[in-house]
Amino acid sequence: MTCKLSIVTTLYRSRETIEEFIRRAIAAAEAVTDDIEVVIVDDGSPDDSAAIVRRSVDADPRILLVELSRNFGHHRAMLTGLEHASGDLVFLIDSDLEEPPELLSEMANVLREKSVDCIYGLQRKRKGGYVERVSGRLFYWLFRTLSDVGIPENVSTMRLMTRRYVASLLRFRDKNPVFVPLSILAGYRQAPFEFIKSSTSETTYSFGRRIALMVLAITTFSARPLMLMLFFSLILAASGFLYGSYVVLSALTGPVQDGWSSLMAVVVFFFSLNAVFTGLIGLYVKQILEEVKDRPRSIVQEIYSHRRPSETTRV
Numbered sequence: 348m349t350c351k352l353s354i355v356t357t358l359y360r361s362r363e364t365i366e367e368f369i370r371r372a373i374a375a376a377e378a379v380t381d382d383i384e385v386v387i388v389d390d391g392s393p394d395d396s397a398a399i400v401r402r403s404v405d406a407d408p409r410i411l412l413v414e415l416s417r418n419f420g421h422h423r424a425m426l427t428g429l430e431h432a433s434g435d436l437v438f439l440i441d442s443d444l445e446e447p448p449e450l451l452s453e454m455a456n457v458l459r460e461k462s463v464d465c466i467y468g469l470q471r472k473r474k475g476g477y478v479e480r481v482s483g484r485l486f487y488w489l490f491r492t493l494s495d496v497g498i499p500e501n502v503s504t505m506r507l508m509t510r511r512y513v514a515s516l517l518r519f520r521d522k523n524p525v526f527v528p529l530s531i532l533a534g535y536r537q538a539p540f541e542f543i544k545s546s547t548s549e550t551t552y553s554f555g556r557r558i559a560l561m562v563l564a565i566t567t568f569s570a571r572p573l574m575l576m577l578f579f580s581l582i583l584a585a586s587g588f589l590y591g592s593y594v595v596l597s598a599l600t601g602p603v604q605d606g607w608s609s610l611m612a613v614v615v616f617f618f619s620l621n622a623v624f625t626g627l628i629g630l631y632v633k634q635i636l637e638e639v640k641d642r643p644r645s646i647v648q649e650i651y652s653h654r655r656p657s658e659t660t661r662v
Contacts, residue, residue, distance in 0.1 A: 351382040353434030354451075356442040357424040358389045358396040364444045365396055369403050369410065372440070372448040379455050380436075385410045387442070388428040391418030401651055408653035416648040422526045423645045425504065429513055431650070437508045445545050446505040454507045454540050464512040464535035468503030470544045498527050499539060506530070522644055 354372050358365065369385065376383045389397040389412060397414055404410045413431050415424065425439060436455070440446050446468060454466045504526060508516075516533040531537075 349382070350380060350435035351384070351433065352376050352380045353432035353437045354383070354385045354448075355425070355428035355432050355437060355439045356385075356387055357421060357428060358387060358392045358400065358442060359418070359421070359424075360392055360394055361396040361442050362392075362394045362399060365399055365442055366403070368442045368444055368448065369400075369407075371444070372451075373407070373409070375448045375451040376438070378452045382434075383409050384432070384434060386428050386432050387412050388424045388431075389414040390421065390424035391415055404651055404653055410653070412651040413647055414649045414651065416646040419645040422524045425526055426517065426524055427645045427647065429517060432513065435510050437510070437513050438506075439508065440505045446503060446542070447545075450505075450540070450542055451507065457538065457540060458507055458509075461538050462536070463538045464509040465530070465533075465537040466507045466540045467499075467530070467537060468505035468544075469499055469539040469541050470501040470503060471541050472501075472543070498531055502527055502539075503542075503544065505542075509535075511535075520644070522642060524644070 354376055356368065356372075361368075365387075369387075372385060373383065376385075385407075387400050387410065389400070397412065400410070400412045404412050411431065413427060415427065419427075429437060429439065436458075438451055438454075440448060450468075458466050512533060512535050515535070516530060519529050519532070521529065
């Protein structure tokens with residue numbers, strides 16, 4: 348194959364794996380093409396991952412280090428890496444080696460055989476401990492139930508993409524991007540690639556971060572919760588009207604029973620429901636606020652390459 352291939356990955360607490368990743372990724376790419384570049388995005392990693400990559404850049408001109416000014420998050424860092432990739436094919440993969448870079452050659456063959464624009468990794472069995480598996484199932488169930496965007500269960504960020512697909516994906520300018528649903532919305536012909544994902548390191552996605560990502564994904568890609576709120580409110584309003592009519596008729600036809608406990612239960616229930624609805628609406632208002640501010644999705648502090656370092660601001 349004579350086309351140019353870009354390998355894109357991100358750094359965050361990656362000092363234990365990044366050197367081996369670079370070696371294995373380049374070896375896997377050399378089996379596919381001679382024209383290679385490796386784009387590595389430092390997402391404000393607190394360890395010395397970036398310093399390790401700088402040494403690799405000095406030794407190999409095919410490697411490019413993009414350093415962000417702070418930690419912007421995994422999804423923003425991935426999209427920043429795609430913005431700096433120039434290959435005809437782009438291989439996006441995490442640097443923790445839980446996704447074997449050696450799968451690249453097989454994925455390239457599938458891409459050609461099926462004539463698709465994106466081959467995405469699909470875990471045969473979700474890896475991780477009990478919390479990770481349960482939270483994963485909860486995320487996919489809620490997202491399928493509440494969203495209009497269908498995403499495959501146990502999908503991975505690892506994927507091989509054509510240039511036109513990447514260009515279309517980067518046209519989405521979400522300030523709080525969630526990568527996988529955006530990759531589905533980009534369209535084009537896509538195909539899954541099943542693989543077994545290993546568990547070599549402790550995940551940086553805590554349970555709290557998973558919940559936050561789930562809430563962000565649902566409120567970003569679906570207005571269905573608002574419709575459910577409206578539907579539920581109409582049912583409650585109708586129930587309240589019927590109950591009120593029953594109370595009036597009972598007062599007109601017989602003695603009135605003391606109902607202090609039941610009255611307080613109803614009041615507390617409706618106040619709690621109102622608080623939940625208000626909080627949900629607030630999440631949507633927050634998403635609107637983030638978009639209208641039009642802040643940069645990420646800021647590139649420095650691009651370190653074999654030729655010379657440069658300072659860049661990505662808007």
